[in-house]
Amino acid sequence: MGKMLSNGVKFLLTTLLIIAIGFLLFVANKTASEYVILILNLMAINIIFAVSLTLINGITGIFSLGHAGFIAIGAYVSTLLTLPVAQKEMTFLIKPLIYPLNQIQLPFLPATIIAGLIAAGFGYVVAAPSLRLIGDYLAIATLGLGETIRIIANNAWSITNGALGLKAIPPYTNIYWSWGWAFATVFVIASLVKSSYGRALKAIREDSIAAKAMGINVFSHQVMSFVLGSFFAGVGGALWAHLITTIDPKSFAFTKTFEILIMVVLGGLGSISGAIIGASIYTVGLEFLRVLESPFKFGFINFPGIPGMRMVVLSVLLIILMLFWQRGIMGRNELSWDLLYGFVTKRLKKRGGKND
Amino acid sequence: MNFAAFLQHLINALSLGGIYALIAIGYTMVYGILRLINFAHGDVFTYGIYLAFYGVVLFLMPWWIAFIFSIFATAFLGALIERIAYKPLRNAPRISALITAIGVSFFLQNFATVVFGGRAKSFNPQTGIYPTSFLAMIEIGAVKIPVLTLLTLSIAIVSMILLMWIVYKTKVGMAMRAISKDIPATRLMGVNADRIITFTFILGSGLAAIGGILWAMKYPQVYPYTGMIPGLKAFIAAVVGGIGSIQGAMVGGFILGVSEIMIVAFVPSLAGYRDAFAYAILLFVLLVKPTGILGVEVSEKV
Numbered sequence: 126m127g128k129m130l131s132n133g134v135k136f137l138l139t140t141l142l143i144i145a146i147g148f149l150l151f152v153a154n155k156t157a158s159e160y161v162i163l164i165l166n167l168m169a170i171n172i173i174f175a176v177s178l179t180l181i182n183g184i185t186g187i188f189s190l191g192h193a194g195f196i197a198i199g200a201y202v203s204t205l206l207t208l209p210v211a212q213k214e215m216t217f218l219i220k221p222l223i224y225p226l227n228q229i230q231l232p233f234l235p236a237t238i239i240a241g242l243i244a245a246g247f248g249y250v251v252a253a254p255s256l257r258l259i260g261d262y263l264a265i266a267t268l269g270l271g272e273t274i275r276i277i278a279n280n281a282w283s284i285t286n287g288a289l290g291l292k293a294i295p296p297y298t299n300i301y302w303s304w305g306w307a308f309a310t311v312f313v314i315a316s317l318v319k320s321s322y323g324r325a326l327k328a329i330r331e332d333s334i335a336a337k338a339m340g341i342n343v344f345s346h347q348v349m350s351f352v353l354g355s356f357f358a359g360v361g362g363a364l365w366a367h368l369i370t371t372i373d374p375k376s377f378a379f380t381k382t383f384e385i386l387i388m389v390v391l392g393g394l395g396s397i398s399g400a401i402i403g404a405s406i407y408t409v410g411l412e413f414l415r416v417l418e419s420p421f422k423f424g425f426i427n428f429p430g431i432p433g434m435r436m437v438v439l440s441v442l443l444i445i446l447m448l449f450w451q452r453g454i455m456g457r458n459e460l461s462w463d464l465l466y467g468f469v470t471k472r473l474k475k476r477g478g479k480n481d
Numbered sequence: 482m483n484f485a486a487f488l489q490h491l492i493n494a495l496s497l498g499g500i501y502a503l504i505a506i507g508y509t510m511v512y513g514i515l516r517l518i519n520f521a522h523g524d525v526f527t528y529g530i531y532l533a534f535y536g537v538v539l540f541l542m543p544w545w546i547a548f549i550f551s552i553f554a555t556a557f558l559g560a561l562i563e564r565i566a567y568k569p570l571r572n573a574p575r576i577s578a579l580i581t582a583i584g585v586s587f588f589l590q591n592f593a594t595v596v597f598g599g600r601a602k603s604f605n606p607q608t609g610i611y612p613t614s615f616l617a618m619i620e621i622g623a624v625k626i627p628v629l630t631l632l633t634l635s636i637a638i639v640s641m642i643l644l645m646w647i648v649y650k651t652k653v654g655m656a657m658r659a660i661s662k663d664i665p666a667t668r669l670m671g672v673n674a675d676r677i678i679t680f681t682f683i684l685g686s687g688l689a690a691i692g693g694i695l696w697a698m699k700y701p702q703v704y705p706y707t708g709m710i711p712g713l714k715a716f717i718a719a720v721v722g723g724i725g726s727i728q729g730a731m732v733g734g735f736i737l738g739v740s741e742i743m744i745v746a747f748v749p750s751l752a753g754y755r756d757a758f759a760y761a762i763l764l765f766v767l768l769v770k771p772t773g774i775l776g777v778e779v780s781e782k783v
Contacts, residue, residue, distance in 0.1 A: 266763065276754060276756050280753040433594040434595055448569050
C-alpha cells in the first residue's frame with residue numbers, strides 16, 4: 126500500500142478532523158452535564174499521560190515505570206504556583222511554606238508550563254544515571270525513582286504539606302485547556318516520531334547496538350525522549366491537579382503508572398494513535414464498570430455493590446489482554462488517512478465486484 | 482548510644498534482614514530461571530499472612546497448624562499463578578510477561594480488597610493468633626531482646642539453610658540450577674522443565690509465606706497492600722545482591738535490613754525516608770556494579 130493521498134489532502138483532512146472534534150467539544154461544553162464534562166477532561170488528560178508514556182516505553186523502548194513521579198512533580202509544582210496566597214497560609218498548618226513559593230501566585234498557563242519544565246528538568250537529571258541501565262534494571266530503577274518522589278512528597282512538609290496534601294486547588298482545568306494540551310502533546314510527539322529523530326528512536330528500540338553502529342547517539346536520543354515524555358507527564362499532572370482539586374502523595378502511587386500502562390498496552394505498545402484509543406476506552410470503560418460497584422438487579426437476583434470490584438475486573442482484563450492479545454488494538458501501526466483510505470477503497474471495490 | 486543498645490538494634494536489624502532475604506530468594510530464583518521480575522511476589526507474601534490469619538480466626542486451627550497450612554497453601558497459590566499467567570507467555574517477549582506480572586500483582590491486591598476488606602486486620606497475640614509468650618524479653622546482661630526477634634532470625638536462617646540444601650544437594654535442586662543455565666539443554670537431559678519451574682515457584686512462595694508470617698508478627702497487621710513495600714525492598718535486596726544468585730539475595734536482604742534499622746536508630750529525623758533509603762542503595766549499587774554484589778557479568782551481544 127503506497128501513498129494514496131497527497132499530503133495536501135491529508136493536511137486538509139486532519140485540519141477538518143480537528144475542527145470537527147473542536148466543535149463537538151464546544152457543543153459538549155455548552156450542553157453536556159458536569160459529569161460528562163469531567164469524563165471528557167479526564168479523557169484528554171489520560172491521552173496526555175498515555176501518549177507521553179508511549180514515547181518513552183513504546184517508541185524508544187525504555188521500559189520506564191516512573192511516570193507517576195513526573196505526574197506528581199507537575200501536579201505539585203503547578204499547584205504551588207496557582208494556589209492563592211491566603212489559601213496557602215490556611216493549608217500549610219504544620220510547617221509554613223518556604224519563602225518564594227508562599228508569596229507568588231501565577232496564572233494557569235505559565236504555572237502549567239513551569240510544571241512541565243521542572244518535570245522535564247527532573248527527567249533530565251534522572252535520565253543520566255538510569256539510562257546507563259538496561260531492560261529490567263531500568264524498569265526497577267525508574268519505579269524506585271517514582272516511589273522516591275512520592276516518599277519525598279510525603280515528608281517534605283514545608284513544600285508539599287506532607288501526607289495532608291494540598292486542598293482547594295482552583296479548578297482551572299476545563300475542556301479547552303485539557304484538550305488543547307492533549308492536541309499539543311499528540312502534535313509534538315507525533316511530529317517527533319515522524320521525523321528522522323523518531324526513526325532513530327525506533328532503531329534504538331529494535332536494537333540499540335545496531336543503532337549505535339549506524340552512528341546514532343543512543344544515549345542523547347534516549348535522554349531527549351525521556352525528557353520530552355517527562356515534560357508532558359508534568360503538564361498532564363498540572364491539568365489533573367486542577368481538575369480533581371485535591372492532591373496528596375497517595376494519588377501518585379505506583380497504581381497511577383499502572384493505569385497508564387494499561388491504556389498504552391490496550392492501544393498497542395508503540396503506537397501513538399493506539400495510546401489515544403487506549404486512553405479513551407480506558408477512561409470511558411472505567412466509568413461503565415462503576416455499575417459493578419453499585420447494587421444492581423440481574424433477573425431475579427440482587428447483586429449488592431462491591432467496592433473495588435472494577436479494579437479486580439480491570440486487572441483480570443489486563444492479564445487476559447496480555448495472554449491472548451498482546452499486540453493490543455493497534456499493535457505498532459498508526460491510524461493514518463492512508464490506512465483509512467485503503468480500507469474504504471477496498472470496501473468499495475468489493476461492493477463494485479458484486480455489482481459486476 | 483551504648484553498646485547494649487547497639488546490640489539490640491543489630492539483632493532487630495538482622496531479623497528484619499532475614500525476612501527481606503526470605504522474600505528476595507523468591508524473586509531471585511524466578512528471575513534466575515525465567516528472567517522475569519515476578520511483581521506478584523510481594524502480594525503472594527500478603528496472601529501468606531491472610532491465610533495464616535484466617536486459619537486461626539475463621540477455621541479455628543491451632544496457630545502452628547494454621548501457619549504450616551498457610552505456607553503450603555501459599556506455595557500452591559504461587560504455582561497456580563505460574564501455571565495460569567506465566568506459563569502461556571514463556572516464549573512471548575519479556576515485556577509481555579513483565580506487564581502480566583504487574584497485572585497479577587494488581588489483581589491480587591484488589592481481589593484481597595474485595596474479599597478480605599480494605600481495612601487492616603490486627604495480627605497480634607491478644608487475638609490468639611500466636612502465643613503471647615513470644616513477646617517476652619530475654620535479658621543477657623544489659624541487652625534486652627524479645628523472644629520473637631530471636632525466633633524470627635532463627636526461623637529465617639533455618640529456612641535458608643533448608644533451601645540451600647534443596648538447591649545444592651538434591652536432584653530437584655540440580656535440575657533447578659541446570660534450568661537457570663539453559664532450558665532447552667536441560668530438557669534434552671530428560672528433565673521436565675515445566676515441573677521444575679513450577680517447583681521453583683512453590684519454593685519461592687512458601688518462603689514468602691514464612692517471611693510474611695514473620696513480618697506480620699513484627700508489624701502486627703495485615704491489609705491488601707501489606708506486601709507492596711517489603712516486596713519492593715526484597716526485590717531491591719535481590720538486585721543489590723546480584724539477581725539470579727541465591728546467596729546474593731541473602732546478602733542483599735541483610736544489607737538492606739541492617740542499613741534500614743541503623744539509619745532509623747542513628748538518625749531518627751530521617752525515619753520518614755526509610756523507604757526511600759532502599760532506593761538510594763539500589764541506585765548506588767546499580768551505578769557502581771549493575772549486576773549486583775554477587776551477580777555474574779553478562780555481556781551484551783549483537
